[in-house]
Amino acid sequence: MTTVPPGLTPHILPGILREIAEIAGFQAAVDLCVAARGRRFYIPARSRLTKNHPLVLAVGWRAARLIADAYGHETLPIPTARPVLRAYRARVLRTAGYTTGQIAMILDMERGTCCGWPRHPTTRSGRWTRASCVPSSTMRRAASPG
Known part of the structure; x- marks a missing residue:
């Protein structure tokens, strides 16, 4: 646990x-x-x-x-709750210090999909939205080469 x-x-x-x-x-x-x-x-x-x-x-x-x-x-x-568990694992990994690229590789998903998950679990509507989850500094880092 x-x-x-x-x-x-x-x-x-x-x-x-x-x-x-x-x-x-x-x-x-x-x-x-x-x-x-x-x-x-x-x-x-x-x-x-x-x-x-x-x-x-x-x-x-x-x-x-x-x-x-x-x-x-x-x-x-008991439901599988796959999206929630994936977001949960992403947050655990983010808390442990993993980068977005590492999290995407570990969870077998695209980097763009997971980069916002560890930040905020849901918006007010209860739905995941990339724009509301990813701070602009993270977007600049993701867009920059290297």
Whole structure:
């Protein structure tokens, strides 16, 4: 588990992941999303949690108990949330000091697509827009040769 970079909030997550983020934290929602990979995920009652249960292995003991309290005995459809996870990974890499070119290479995407993601997760409308995410200094650097 990694530390959540500043500026990422549960509102960027889709559906059930947003609810899980509000209950157990943003990192737990991201970890569950990665573990479930777009499949349905059974949440046992809190009394049935063990240290080897897939939920505990995915999100940790504390977060698993919080999720089990809220959704015990339910099977939840966990979305893949690919765009959000890609933006999340870009922000983690940006926080770690990677350049835009390195982030694009690691995430297997075009440099122009990812250069704005680590800056601001969404605009007021909740949609990604390159113009609102990339400061002019970054655009000048991207346009300059070298």
